[in-house]
Amino acid sequence: EAGVAQSPRYKIIEKRQSVAFWCNPISGHATLYWYQQILGQGPKLLIQFQNNGVVDDSQLPKDRFSAERLKGVDSTLKIQPAKLEDSAVYLCASSLIGFGTDTQYFGPGTRLTVL
Amino acid sequence: GENVEQHPSTLSVQEGDSAVIKCTYSDSASNYFPWYKQELGKRPQLIIDIRSNVGEKKDQRIAVTLNKTAKHFSLHITETQPEDSAVYFCAAFNNAGNMLTFGGGTRLMVKP
Numbered sequence: 101e102a103g104v105a106q107s108p109r110y111k112i113i114e115k116r117q118s119v120a121f122w123c124n125p126i127s128g129h130a131t132l133y134w135y136q137q138i139l140g141q142g143p144k145l146l147i148q149f150q151n152n153g154v155v156d157d158s159q160l161p162k163d164r165f166s167a168e169r170l171k172g173v174d175s176t177l178k179i180q181p182a183k184l185e186d187s188a189v190y191l192c193a194s195s196l197i198g199f200g201t202d203t204q205y206f207g208p209g210t211r212l213t214v215l
Numbered sequence: 216g217e218n219v220e221q222h223p224s225t226l227s228v229q230e231g232d233s234a235v236i237k238c239t240y241s242d243s244a245s246n247y248f249p250w251y252k253q254e255l256g257k258r259p260q261l262i263i264d265i266r267s268n269v270g271e272k273k274d275q276r277i278a279v280t281l282n283k284t285a286k287h288f289s290l291h292i293t294e295t296q297p298e299d300s301a302v303y304f305c306a307a308f309n310n311a312g313n314m315l316t317f318g319g320g321t322r323l324m325v326k327p
Contacts, residue, residue: 104258142221142304142317143259156314191258201247201266201308204315206258 102126104207106192112213118180121210125173125194131155132169133204134177135191143191149175150198179212187214217242219307221318229326234295236321238305239287245309248281248288253320254301262303263290295325 105124113119125132131150135143146165147157152172160167164183169175179186189209195202218241228234238248249264265272265279265288272279276295281288292299305318 140320142219142306142320144317145314148313201264203249203261203264206251206260208258 104192104194104205106190106207106210108210109208110211110213112215113182114215115184116181118178119182119212120176120178121190121192121212123175123177123192123207125175125192126205129194129196129205130172131195131198131202132175133193133195134167134175135193135206137189137191137209139188146177148198155198182212182214184214187212217245217307217309217314217316219305219316219318221305221321223321224319225322225324227324227326228295230295230297232295234292234299234323234325236290236303236305236323237287238289238307238318239285240307240316241286242307242309243283243286245286245307247308248279249306249308249315250279250290251304251306251317252301253304259304292323295323297325297327299323300325 133148134146137143146160147167148155149169167177189211191209192207193204195204221238246267251259252262253259276293278291302320302322304320306315308315
């Protein structure tokens, strides 16, 4: 089966600029996750969607980060304005149903560098 | 919320030796514990997982053990090979939080 797709793979921007990332989950997967992985650390969940509804966004810095999954399929994550500390790999993952014991499949990630 | 601690942060072994990575979690309600392998520049991939009603699970050279009382779980890799070199992440999930919390990762280096 096709895996989780993400674009772009790399992005370099200056602080205070805006950036958007796109994710297309595995076909039929109801749940989509966005994680932030800072160099040398484990992934940290930013937001979780079940179909087109938000299940958890408690760790999303809502003053600058936003995400949507309007039709319950692909999703975009936006940062506006970016800060130096946002430099990280942004990973998208999807799972079939969305309960915790459901395997999460990760995309290749978008490496963001904020200068 | 859940807190997952992972040790060691780096581990170097000789090819053919065993490697053990340990994780502790804080929330006794956690009931699912996956392990992911992430090669340099690539996506994390699930290698094995264990649920709270099981104490041990094996898959060829990889095994995971879970001690619910002590709230810790471990990954065991036997007969290590150079291609096992990667960063390994443990994670814990509980239904209350509906969130998977990852450990900080262990960089495993297998020397030929």
